[in-house]
Each structure stands twice: as structure tokens, then as C-alpha cells.
Amino acid sequence: MNKIFNWGIIGPGAIAHKFVEALKFLPQASLQGVVSTNLESAQRFARQYNIPIATNQLNELLDSDVDAVYIATPHHAHCQLTVDCLTNGKAVLCEKPLAVNHKQVSEIIEAAKTHNCFLMEALWTRFLPHIEKLIEQVNTDTFGKIAFIDSNFAFKTEYPPGHRYNNPALAGGSLLDIGIYPIFLCYLLLGKPTQIKADALLNEQGVDRTLQALLKFKDDARANIFSSFHFNGGAKAHIYSCTGCAIHISDKFNTPSNMILENAKGEQKNIEIPFDGNGFNYQIDEVHRCLVQKKLQSNMWSWQNSLDLVDIMDQVRANISLKYPFE
Ligand SMILES: NC(=O)c1ccc[n+]([C@@H]2O[C@H](COP(=O)([O-])OP(=O)(O)OC[C@H]3O[C@@H](n4cnc5c(N)ncnc54)[C@H](OP(=O)(O)O)[C@@H]3O)[C@@H](O)[C@H]2O)c1
Missing domain, CATH: 3.40.50.720 (NAD(P)-binding Rossmann-like Domain)
Known part of the structure; x- marks a missing residue:
């Protein structure tokens, strides 16, 4: 170029x-x-x-x-x-x-x-090398179909009420800021959920400080996700398959990362995934x-991926009755 x-x-x-x-x-x-x-x-x-x-x-x-x-x-x-x-x-x-x-x-x-x-x-x-590796791994015959994804993104914030994290007028809340990552991961690996049940703790301004959602997908796959500005929960992703295998991305799954591959016998192998620049x-x-x-x-x-992702977040927000003042 x-x-x-x-x-x-x-x-x-x-x-x-x-x-x-x-x-x-x-x-x-x-x-x-x-x-x-x-x-x-x-x-x-x-x-x-x-x-x-x-x-x-x-x-x-x-x-x-x-x-x-x-x-x-x-x-x-x-x-x-x-x-x-x-x-x-x-x-x-x-x-x-x-x-x-x-x-x-x-x-x-x-x-x-x-x-x-x-x-x-x-x-x-989506563009990081470890995500490409993840897609490759979950598509192997050995891994088989995904049964369950457990993923979260949570950290503690001390920002004032007007900060964009907390402010409904700026479309604040944990879902759109960091909950989007676990939802993205589930969507990337399993497509759009067929059912969503969500619950949230809202802050005084009325946006989600902590959010939890259970997602159901076709073929009976499930996911549990949460996001929070309440406590330091890291950004983890555990993907379990019907064959008993698992992939663990425990160290900030949304950033350049390593991952642990676990076979059906429970044996684990850590793989480092090199990346250039800052990701x-x-x-x-x-x-x-x-x-x-x-x-x-x-x-x-x-574009369809972005539309699907926002559709999922719209559904989660409908579940917790969260509307922004400009909507
Ligand atoms: N990819 C990631 O890892 C990652 C991480 C953090 C955030 N984000 C995303 O990045 C975005 C910004 O987050 P942030 O944490 O950087 O926010 P931030 O620190 O609050 O910065 C937002 C900036 O936008 C400016 N701004 C606000 N309204 C504007 C307008 N109408 N026209 C021009 N400038 C405007 C603000 O300055 P003025 O008020 O002075 O204009 C400020 O400089 C969000 O969408 C967030 O979800 C992504």
C-alpha cells in the first residue's frame, strides 16, 4: 500500500x-x-x-x-x-x-x-490476532459445539455523576461502554441470541452500574455475561464445549491476549499470541x-454485525427498562 x-x-x-x-x-x-x-x-x-x-x-x-x-x-x-x-x-x-x-x-x-x-x-x-485464533480453535472438530460462554467486563470507577460513564444524557452505563465486549464475543461465536433475560443495578442517574444477562442461542447454547463500574472484576471469557473442552481468556479478553486451551481430560496448555503495535x-x-x-x-x-450488536443491546436495555432521555 x-x-x-x-x-x-x-x-x-x-x-x-x-x-x-x-x-x-x-x-x-x-x-x-x-x-x-x-x-x-x-x-x-x-x-x-x-x-x-x-x-x-x-x-x-x-x-x-x-x-x-x-x-x-x-x-x-x-x-x-x-x-x-x-x-x-x-x-x-x-x-x-x-x-x-x-x-x-x-x-x-x-x-x-x-x-x-x-x-x-x-x-x-474483532481485529486482534487472539480473536482470530479463538475462532480457529472453536471451529475445530475436537472442540465441537459451544455449550456455554461465561464472560464479563468490570472495573471500579469513582467518577462524578456528570461523567459519561454515569450520565444518561451521554448514553452512559456499563452496557454500552464495557458490556458490549462480552456481548460481542457471544455474538461472534454464537450469532444472535433467541432469548435474553437481563437484570441491572442502576445508579442514581438511572443508568446501569452493574448489569447481568443470560442469553440463550440456537442449539441450546447459553451465555452468562455481566458488566460493572462497581468493582474490579477484570475482563474474562470462558468458552465451554459440548465435548468437555474449554478456552479460557482470563487476562483482559478484549485486549491483545494469551489463552489457555483445555482438552476434554482437563489438561491445559497456555498459548501466547503475538501482536504488533498497541493492538x-x-x-x-x-x-x-x-x-x-x-x-x-x-x-x-x-454493517450488519453492528446492527445485530446494537439490536442485542436494545433488547438488554428493554429488559432493564433503560431508555436514554433523548430516545
Ligand atoms: N476501544 C476501546 O478500548 C475504548 C476505550 C475507552 C472508550 N472507548 C470509546 O471511545 C469513546 C470515547 O471514550 P473516552 O473514554 O475517550 O471519552 P472521553 O475521555 O470523555 O473523551 C471524549 C472526547 O470527545 C470530546 N467531545 C464530546 N462531544 C464532542 C462533540 N460533539 N464534538 C467533538 N468532540 C466532542 C470531548 O471533549 P470536549 O467536551 O472538550 O469536546 C472529549 O475530548 C466512547 O465511544 C467509548 O465507548 C473505547
């Missing part, structure tokens, strides 16, 4: 730094602009990484020659910003969740179709590959 891809960032917050670190591993990427609602924070970010455009005016970025925009704002802003970028002919890599609900994700997909623009949800875990580079690489091939969506994480 000889082409240089000019990137812009909207939302220079916590995760945007990780994105910029990842770009350093991709010589064909060049960072050209950053947008924030607060001009000073855009300028601070731009100084730190030597970015030519720093603005609080979205149009400045949209009128520039950036090829692709990474959207890393709180969830409530994903839909409008993504549609604005697509409408102006910019490819978009938007942080998870692509948007807050089915209606918003559908609107975004329509905009990508109408404007013939590339669009992908930045579900970075974020894999999803950016996929965007570059798709742009070179003039594809509008990735085969690895398609």
Missing part, C-alpha cells in the same frame, strides 16, 4: 491518545486534524502530536483533505457526527457502540450507502485495506 491516508479525529479524549499511538505503527497514516467542542483541548492535543488542524468547527475538518475520520466522542454524539462525516464524503471509523440504538445505526448505514462512503465500527477486539493498529489497518480495495464495509465487522 503506497497511498498515504490522511486521518482526522473528532473527540480528543482518553481513547483518542491510544488511536494516535497506534498510527505510529502505520507508516501509511498521517494525522491531519482534530476537532473538539472545546477549542483549547483540541489545540492541546494538536500540540502534543503535531497535528496541523485543531478546531472546534467540524466544517474545518470536513473541508480539509482528510480521507478518514476517527470518531471518539461520548456515545450520544456518534450518530450525528458520523452522518455529518459521511455526508461530506469522509470515510468513518467510529468508536463502539457505532450508535446508541437500532434507529441511529440504521440512519448511519443509510448515510454510508447514499454517499458511497466507507464506514466501520471501531470494535478493535489498535489492526482495526486501522483494516480500514486502509478496505479503502484501497474501494470497499464500503469490512467483511470482518460488517
Whole structure:
């Protein structure tokens, strides 16, 4: 790939730094602009990484020659910003969740179709080498059919009520932020659930601090997932098969990771899975590959995948009667 891809960032917050670190591993990427609602924070970010455009005016970025925009704002802003970028002919890599609900994700997909623009949800875990290895392992005859998945993502936060984790107006709550990872894993391995039963502890602002869900899939496979901002529960995934085999990813299953393969006799083997960069580079690489091939969506994480994922989260939220004020 000889082409240089000019990137812009909207939302220079916590995760945007990780994105910029990842770009350093991709010589064909060049960072050209950053947008924030607060001009000073855009300028601070731009100084730190030597970015030519720093603005609080979205149009400045949209009128520039950036090829692709990474959207890393709180969830409530994903839909409008993504549609604005697509409408102006910019490819978009938007942080998870692509948007807050089915209606918003559908609107975004329509905009990508109408404007013939590339669009992908930045579900970075999907592109990591250990996830490819996991898919390979669960597809072996020895492993057989998946019987049960037990997965969680939980850490303790001390943020004030207005922080995006806690704030309903910003589509806060553990489900959309971190519960999305265990749900993604179940969906990746088992497809859409046929039944969902969820329960949650809500915070004083009315979003889920802790969420638990039981998912039932075809062929009687089950999953138990939970997410929480209440306590440090790590990010674990245990996948059990009908043949008595198991795969354990106990060390932050959503990040570059190792895994333990367990055979039907209970014998365990640890496998290390090498990765490049900080892991974020894999999803950016996929965007570059798709742009070179003039594809509008990735085969690895398609528009339908994003729609299915948000459908599952919509159902979980319906189960716990959680609606955001703007819905
Ligand atoms: N992939 C991962 O591992 C991972 C990890 C953490 C978070 N995330 C996702 O990344 C996103 C951001 O999370 P974060 O933790 O980085 O949030 P954050 O630290 O609160 O940063 C959000 C940034 O967006 C800016 N912003 C807010 N509204 C905006 C708007 N309308 N236009 C332009 N900028 C806007 C904010 O600054 P101003 O208010 O000054 O504009 C802030 O710089 C979320 O979707 C989250 O789920 C992903």
C-alpha cells in the first residue's frame, strides 16, 4: 500500500491518545486534524502530536483533505457526527457502540450507502490476532459445539455523576461502554441470541452500574455475561464445549491476549499470541485495506454485525427498562 491516508479525529479524549499511538505503527497514516467542542483541548492535543488542524468547527475538518475520520466522542454524539462525516464524503471509523440504538445505526448505514462512503465500527477486539485464533480453535472438530460462554467486563470507577460513564444524557452505563465486549464475543461465536433475560443495578442517574444477562442461542447454547463500574472484576471469557473442552481468556479478553486451551481430560496448555503495535493498529489497518480495495464495509465487522450488536443491546436495555432521555 503506497497511498498515504490522511486521518482526522473528532473527540480528543482518553481513547483518542491510544488511536494516535497506534498510527505510529502505520507508516501509511498521517494525522491531519482534530476537532473538539472545546477549542483549547483540541489545540492541546494538536500540540502534543503535531497535528496541523485543531478546531472546534467540524466544517474545518470536513473541508480539509482528510480521507478518514476517527470518531471518539461520548456515545450520544456518534450518530450525528458520523452522518455529518459521511455526508461530506469522509470515510468513518467510529468508536463502539457505532450508535446508541437500532434507529441511529440504521440512519448511519443509510448515510454510508447514499454517499458511497466507507464506514466501520471501531470494535478493535474483532481485529486482534487472539480473536482470530479463538475462532480457529472453536471451529475445530475436537472442540465441537459451544455449550456455554461465561464472560464479563468490570472495573471500579469513582467518577462524578456528570461523567459519561454515569450520565444518561451521554448514553452512559456499563452496557454500552464495557458490556458490549462480552456481548460481542457471544455474538461472534454464537450469532444472535433467541432469548435474553437481563437484570441491572442502576445508579442514581438511572443508568446501569452493574448489569447481568443470560442469553440463550440456537442449539441450546447459553451465555452468562455481566458488566460493572462497581468493582474490579477484570475482563474474562470462558468458552465451554459440548465435548468437555474449554478456552479460557482470563487476562483482559478484549485486549491483545494469551489463552489457555483445555482438552476434554482437563489438561491445559497456555498459548501466547503475538501482536504488533498497541493492538489498535489492526482495526486501522483494516480500514486502509478496505479503502484501497474501494470497499464500503469490512467483511470482518460488517454493517450488519453492528446492527445485530446494537439490536442485542436494545433488547438488554428493554429488559432493564433503560431508555436514554433523548430516545
Ligand atoms: N476501544 C476501546 O478500548 C475504548 C476505550 C475507552 C472508550 N472507548 C470509546 O471511545 C469513546 C470515547 O471514550 P473516552 O473514554 O475517550 O471519552 P472521553 O475521555 O470523555 O473523551 C471524549 C472526547 O470527545 C470530546 N467531545 C464530546 N462531544 C464532542 C462533540 N460533539 N464534538 C467533538 N468532540 C466532542 C470531548 O471533549 P470536549 O467536551 O472538550 O469536546 C472529549 O475530548 C466512547 O465511544 C467509548 O465507548 C473505547
